[in-house]
Amino acid sequence: MKKLIYFCFVFIAIACNKDDDKTDAVCYSNSNTETIIHDGIDREYFLYVPDSYDGTTAVPIVFNFHGFGGNAEGFMEYADLRSVAETNTFILVYPQGSCLEGSSHWNPCPNGPDNKSEADDFGFIEAMINQLSSEYYIDLDRIYAGGYSNGGMMAYGLANYKSDLIAAVASVSGTMLNCTGSTNHPMPVIHLHGTSDDVVSYNGSTDWNSVQSTLDYWINFNNTTTTPTVNSENSGGITIEHYSYGQGENAVSVEHYKYIGGEHEWFNETYQGQNTAELIWNFMSRYDLNGLR
Numbered sequence: 254m255k256k257l258i259y260f261c262f263v264f265i266a267i268a269c270n271k272d273d274d275k276t277d278a279v280c281y282s283n284s285n286t287e288t289i290i291h292d293g294i295d296r297e298y299f300l301y302v303p304d305s306y307d308g309t310t311a312v313p314i315v316f317n318f319h320g321f322g323g324n325a326e327g328f329m330e331y332a333d334l335r336s337v338a339e340t341n342t343f344i345l346v347y348p349q350g351s352c353l354e355g356s357s358h359w360n361p362c363p364n365g366p367d368n369k370s371e372a373d374d375f376g377f378i379e380a381m382i383n384q385l386s387s388e389y390y391i392d393l394d395r396i397y398a399g400g401y402s403n404g405g406m407m408a409y410g411l412a413n414y415k416s417d418l419i420a421a422v423a424s425v426s427g428t429m430l431n432c433t434g435s436t437n438h439p440m441p442v443i444h445l446h447g448t449s450d451d452v453v454s455y456n457g458s459t460d461w462n463s464v465q466s467t468l469d470y471w472i473n474f475n476n477t478t479t480t481p482t483v484n485s486e487n488s489g490g491i492t493i494e495h496y497s498y499g500q501g502e503n504a505v506s507v508e509h510y511k512y513i514g515g516e517h518e519w520f521n522e523t524y525q526g527q528n529t530a531e532l533i534w535n536f537m538s539r540y541d542l543n544g545l546r
Contacts, residue, residue: 298381312344314396320402332530337534361403404427406427421442425533439505440505443510492513508536
């Protein structure tokens with residue numbers, strides 16, 4: 254039911270994109286969010302600080318980016334990492350994308366034709382990191398970025414253009430756009446995607462790169478093995494195949510979970526007893542800016 258409610262919201266939000274009378278002020282609604290002024294604009298984010306945080310030990314940050322037309326608070330309910338944050342003591346941030354003709358979005362590339370607007374989302378993320386690190390005891394070598402759909406694209410954008418800040422990235426039902434930056438360290442990548450995704454096609458389209466082309470980019474960049482270790486299991490009525498490309502520089506890896514028949518979603522199925530949030534955290538947390546910890 255939670256997934257159905259969220260998708261209804263996304264459908265309505267995307268439909269609003271066709272209404273030229275919609276204003277930016279009504280493209281999303283959050284409560285209890287934090288606000289930071291960046292580039293002269295009030296930008297929002299939902300912050301979760303676990304009860305297990307006591308300020309005596311530096312902790313990681315995990316950013317989780319909503320999809321196109323989404324909102325931070327609704328996405329937190331849909332793609333909930335709070336229990337994982339509590340168990341593993343990291344600070345969790347759900348940023349809010351800016352509005353464009355009635356729909357919220359992320360810009361995963363520098364200003365140019367691949368972006369939907371001129372909003373400086375890279376600068377917004379860096380400003381949040383600076384603010385949070387002034388308020389909390391943050392391990393600046395362990396800042397991670399993940400996201401769903403357009404949010405997964407944003408995570409890849411940070412891997413390309415803010416790699417001095419980001420230790421590892423995760424994408425769920427997203428892809429990498431054609432803009433690639435000067436990533437300055439081997440970048441661990443985990444990518445989850447359904448083969449029946451009709452929004453961001455698994456095999457690519459005129460609009461999106463295929464999953465395999467995205468994986469191949471990072472396999473080549475990280476100099477991992479090109480022949481993966483493959484395992485699979487049935488879960489929730491579908492088969493999940495796990496591909497692991499290891500032995501990269503600084504011992505990083507590229508991993509892919511392929512959901513046979515899976516659609517455009519944040520997956521509810523578990524793999525070896527781990528849900529999507531746990532798969533992502535258990536992968537990313539193995540790394541810092543220097544590679545395998």
